[in-house]
Amino acid sequence: MTAPLLEAVGLRKAYGANVAVSDLSFTLEAGGALGLVGESGSGKTTTARMLIGLEQPDRGGILVRGKPLAHASRLERAKAVQIVFQDPYLSLDPRLTIRAALDDVLRLHGHPDRPGRIAELLDQVGLGEREAAARPRGLSGGQRQRAAIARALAVEPGVLVLDEAVSALDVSIQAQVLNLLADVRRETGVGIVFVSHDLAVVRYLCDEALVLHRGVVVERGPVEALLQDPRDPYTRLLISSVPHTGWSPEEISKQRRALIRG
Template sequence: MNAIPRIAIEDLSVSFGTGRSRVQAVRGVSLEVPAGASFGLVGESGSGKSTILRAICGLAPVTGGRILIDGEEIKGVRGRAFAARVQMVFQDPYGSLHPRHTLDRILSEPLAIHGLDDRDRRVVSAMEDVGLPASFRFRLPHQLSGGQRQRVAIARALILDPPILLLDEPTSALDVSIQAEVLNLLARLRRERDLTFLFVSHDLAVVDHMCERALVMRGGEAVEELGADALARGRVESAYAADLVRAAEGFRRPSP
């Protein structure tokens, strides 16, 4: 008997607006992510991939289909129990952090909301886990580099020890020289914590590097689901996926 997927999306549709202004951002998309796996959503801007993450978090209106976490259908307002299981890391590390809050306050706030004690130790440990020195604890976001801010965002997402991370283009706003550092950090944290990733990117090379499987999306619809071997070797069926492979030409998955 197959294990229940950690994340399951069944025939998901998401629409914004009404009448003539109605926009269907996602149309009948289905996918499954086993526990401990990393699954990619890849496609051009406007393909609906980020909207799927927002729908999971309750930030986009689901107009059809179901979202299940560990076999439990998720509906309505996402509360504390959901936040303890699922966290999201956004594309813009500066926009996702309160500019007037110190790192200590940013990282302590989820602990306070969930009534967790030993906050000093947890904050310092969370910073160490993402490669930030404890001396940064009382700095403000503008006093950090882009890569350091994204490390804070990752630390905040993980401080409640959730099993699932939703990653929305987590490196696309960073300098190329910093992107690999953050991707390697995420890969290490996934191994150490047995995390499940749903990873959004417009870059097939990044998805190839980070994920075992990926769903190619275009115009709100699923185009093709690919496994690791197909990603690495460019064995795709759709013309659109072939275009993405050509755009990522030159990248090769590292040998184990």
Template sequence: MNDVLNDAVQVSGLTKTFPGRRGAARVVAVKDVSFGLRKGEALGLVGESGSGKTTVARMLVGLTRPDEGTIVIDGRARERKERGRSARLRRAKDVQMVFQDPYGSLDRRLSVEGALRDVLRRHLPEPATEIVRARIAELIDFVGLSEQQLASRPHQLSGGQRQRVAIAKALAVNPAVLVLDEAVSALDVSVQAQILRLLNEIRAETGVSIVFVTHDLAVVGEVTSEILVMYKGEAVERGTTADVLRRPEHPYTEMLLSSAPGPNWKPERVAELRAAFAGSR
């Protein structure tokens, strides 16, 4: 019972299919995926393109509806048939998502201040001007932006700065869970490191739980405490980040680790593992 109370996320039997192209059979994007995430912890959803990790993330946020399975966020079960503005606001209060491309997810017409004010006015019960102004100041300071940047629009900011704005928007409503979908993959390595440090600071200071979706095993170890490896819609391995990265048990995980370029990277070994894995399926 205590474990349930300490869980920010409980997912059970999550399944999603999509129609095939031109009358083809339905495509199974996610099949019977289950996992839990404790409050204040970070889980990495890892896999190549087509593994189903982003579909899981979209179902957590409420952008995609599961065909089967249950999602419980902070003790509240997600109702599959929830509709309307109040339901959307409730889901947004539970889970917020930060996307790979911050430029595409920000309104290009709004300044940083305008974007944050827009979120706060939709979610605060009494959005008095002074309350909104104080919360905006708190948010930009928290994510490492300056007051001078409040007047900037997305095209006037760097990629890292835009991602900080996206994170500030997500944090504005004090969500229980923050989902990041390839949120650092489009950034330079040095900027990636800054954003990863910021995420660790956010988790430590706010207690928010993080679901970190990525194909990049080089970064997942910097921000997560556990990893769930996905392949063709199924969860094939789960464990602590240290254990999975050092001692992978599933051949697909081993192949992913071997595919990451490094000092002793051997492309021929990657090809061997990929061929062996494909033959074992």
């Protein structure tokens, strides 16, 4: 059998007495899209940081195409898994133009045709010559996020991790970036791990989702099934927390207190 594109096996990460992630396992096939859903403190961002090597699990392992990521070199890891953060300033050098930032990545990885690849990337994410010549501060939030996505895609990674990558954007810009990501997934076959607190956004991009609460997976399955028939009280709380007709903040607070006591 062919190994999954990405496999997390029994991941655990603690900071002192606080267990951020406990016994987390999942697989992702090539071209698949998996959502990691939860509020702040659920363990989803810690998981994302372990996937790209910014944090090392205390226990468990991560494999890409059957090979342990822990044994990979820095360049091999970058080729396997890339991340796009909520704030693109975390990945874009404010001193460099977007073109220079892309060229820097491609030069580091020894790409044989850097100008050609840069042109391809800019076209892929919908940026033109003006944006390519600008520094990050000269771009809008949506343009910066497109540039960050281009930078992450530059070395053609197997897995793209998106950590709340659209949550800071206006709704209309969110839709544009989500459409871009859907196109990238379809055209390249990259596997996507989409980290978000918003199941509605996850629904647009992902096939399956894991719902994390206090570092533990409380529910997993196809996104549509989770939205239409949530089984765990925490999943129901996440869905009911989204403002809608008849929405009651007091009722949400009551549910949250009951969940904490439980």
